[in-house]
Amino acid sequence: MAAAAARPAVSLAMALIELQQVSRIYRSGDTEFAALDKVDLTIEQGEFVAITGSSGSGKSTLMNIIGCLDRPSSGVFRLNGRDAAKLTRVELAQLRNQTIGFVFQSFNLLARTAAMDNVELPLIYAKVPAAERHRRSTEALERVGLGHRSRHLPSQLSGGQQQRVAIARAIVSRPPLILADEPTGNLDTVTSIDIMNLLTELCVKEGITVVLVTHEQDIASFARRQLVLRDGKIIRDERKPEKLT
Amino acid sequence: MISIGETLRVGMQALGRNKMRAALTALGIIIGVAAVICMVAIGEGAQTRVRAQIEGAGTNVLMVMSGSSVGGGMRGGMGSQPTLTWDDLRAIQTELPTVRAASPQARTMSQVVSDTTTWTTTIYGVTPDFFAIRNWAIVRGTALTASDQAGAAKNLLIGQTVSEKLFGASADPVGQTVRIRNAPYTVIGVLDKKGQAGMGQDQDDAVFIPISAYTTRVQGGLSKFIPGMIYISAVSSDLIDDAKRDIESLLRTRHRLDLEQENDFSVISMSEMTGTLTSAMSTMTALLSSIALVSLVVGGIGVMNIMLVSVTERTREIGIRMAVGAQPGDILLQFLVEALVLAIIGGAIGVLLGWGAAALVAKSFGWTTTIRTDIVLLALGVSGLVGVIFGIYPARKASLLDPIEALRYE
Numbered sequence: 001m002a003a004a005a006a007r008p009a010v011s012l013a014m015a016l017i018e019l020q021q022v023s024r025i026y027r028s029g030d031t032e033f034a035a036l037d038k039v040d041l042t043i044e045q046g047e048f049v050a051i052t053g054s055s056g057s058g059k060s061t062l063m064n065i066i067g068c069l070d071r072p073s074s075g076v077f078r079l080n081g082r083d084a085a086k087l088t089r090v091e092l093a094q095l096r097n098q099t100i101g102f103v104f105q106s107f108n109l110l111a112r113t114a115a116m117d118n119v120e121l122p123l124i125y126a127k128v129p130a131a132e133r134h135r136r137s138t139e140a141l142e143r144v145g146l147g148h149r150s151r152h153l154p155s156q157l158s159g160g161q162q163q164r165v166a167i168a169r170a171i172v173s174r175p176p177l178i179l180a181d182e183p184t185g186n187l188d189t190v191t192s193i194d195i196m197n198l199l200t201e202l203c204v205k206e207g208i209t210v211v212l213v214t215h216e217q218d219i220a221s222f223a224r225r226q227l228v229l230r231d232g233k234i235i236r237d238e239r240k241p242e243k244l245t
Numbered sequence: 246m247i248s249i250g251e252t253l254r255v256g257m258q259a260l261g262r263n264k265m266r267a268a269l270t271a272l273g274i275i276i277g278v279a280a281v282i283c284m285v286a287i288g289e290g291a292q293t294r295v296r297a298q299i300e301g302a303g304t305n306v307l308m309v310m311s312g313s314s315v316g317g318g319m320r321g322g323m324g325s326q327p328t329l330t331w332d333d334l335r336a337i338q339t340e341l342p343t344v345r346a347a348s349p350q351a352r353t354m355s356q357v358v359s360d361t362t363t364w365t366t367t368i369y370g371v372t373p374d375f376f377a378i379r380n381w382a383i384v385r386g387t388a389l390t391a392s393d394q395a396g397a398a399k400n401l402l403i404g405q406t407v408s409e410k411l412f413g414a415s416a417d418p419v420g421q422t423v424r425i426r427n428a429p430y431t432v433i434g435v436l437d438k439k440g441q442a443g444m445g446q447d448q449d450d451a452v453f454i455p456i457s458a459y460t461t462r463v464q465g466g467l468s469k470f471i472p473g474m475i476y477i478s479a480v481s482s483d484l485i486d487d488a489k490r491d492i493e494s495l496l497r498t499r500h501r502l503d504l505e506q507e508n509d510f511s512v513i514s515m516s517e518m519t520g521t522l523t524s525a526m527s528t529m530t531a532l533l534s535s536i537a538l539v540s541l542v543v544g545g546i547g548v549m550n551i552m553l554v555s556v557t558e559r560t561r562e563i564g565i566r567m568a569v570g571a572q573p574g575d576i577l578l579q580f581l582v583e584a585l586v587l588a589i590i591g592g593a594i595g596v597l598l599g600w601g602a603a604a605l606v607a608k609s610f611g612w613t614t615t616i617r618t619d620i621v622l623l624a625l626g627v628s629g630l631v632g633v634i635f636g637i638y639p640a641r642k643a644s645l646l647d648p649i650e651a652l653r654y655e
Binding site for chain 1: 247248251255258262561562564565566567568569570571572573574575648649652
């Protein structure tokens, strides 16, 4: 794959995320449990989607499959036109690197590692040269409003700031998709709103697709499209009419 | 996969996050390598010293020892059965043109008593020629003479160590009287300092009396046989093999040995002694270094242990790296490089430390030590190998982690 100097081209004819009859079945002994049950889902480039559901509804499993961390037991999952089931571990790693930026509930920054070094992590694995890496990491940190904190360690940053560093890390390789798993779960209300505004802005201004998993309705309402999962099935798929953000 | 250089940077960063642990892990390797270097240096030094001293003693020196005894199926070692006679000695001295000089040498341990103190040392019975053969000068007083030998005079020469022990470092012992087995002897001269012999014994811790006095007053034995061995110097070091052959054929004739019979004596040249001693010391060195090598392996197990702990502890980090695009090979290489860096840095410090320890040993014990480049490279190579061998398992374990599980790990 070419170095991601520009955002990887996204075919207009193709949906960014496409799931057809995707199931994920866990076996323990004789019993089978379908965490996802024949899910059909299409997400287009530029959408802001919130996935909600009670715990055990399958939203984390769906997230893992979309994030190329897990593979469906059956059905077809295409990310950016590529069939993830047919990819090797190495190709999945490359696909994640090029296509997805992850934001986690617990930030998942490397401890005792400066913000800057955390942000440039995806670029190291994308084999971007050091000078370019530095430039783009600085840019990404500035984008999330932490340009002045690049040498700070995670332990010297507040929760909201840590999540901003994580978002900078997610956008630094200019992926078409951000996957956010309960991004505000560890944050207070005010900071949560800040973070959600930042994600919304990235979606609206930069055209990045944001897929968000949450169980809080307030947070989900930032998204224009809301999916509700229950027992491994999508039971509701609503789009908000266009409105000001 | 990312480049080795980048992996090295990432690995160093990870080690830097836990400096204390990295240092302690490397310590195992450091000690192992230092032990190997130091042991080999001491062993090599000893070999060099043996070689130098035996060669210093004279490359034209031969020793004749009486033969082995066979009795009841048991075979004694060299010298266990006296076979060399005084007539043999005279024949060697007079009949062989390749021989310059020959002297008997008998020895025993005994106390030497001065007016003020006593000292237990080795008493040698020799003839005046002995000192010429051994190339051993007198620094004070006079040498033993032929008349001392003829009259079994109670005169003696002492080595520097004995001189110091009996009379003190500054005193002049010449003219003093000492007693050996209740007989009084006069010190007529002090020998030059000779230092340690090949096996480390102090050659200056010795007293020399005429062999005639030795056989009559110290240790009798059978009057026909020499109660010891014969030191011989060949005319030149080129003729040493000729001299050896001449002595052998002379003694075979004199001892009336048939063609089928083995020699009942042995003739050894200093160079042969060198070979024997050197190989004995090589064995010793090999033994010591293999023990040291074991400690290096133990150090390697330490590396593996820490790397395994590190993989578990850094499970989440591995998950994060995988989520942002690290391939299993990247993770494998990173942990392998970390283990390797620990091992190689440990190895390098170990080399310096071993070097220092060898120098310290050399200084404080007066031993010679020799650092061998090939051993240094070998030790570094082995520690690198240890790093790879003991690093590969934890690294593989890390690379096979499931990113979902790893990210969820608390």
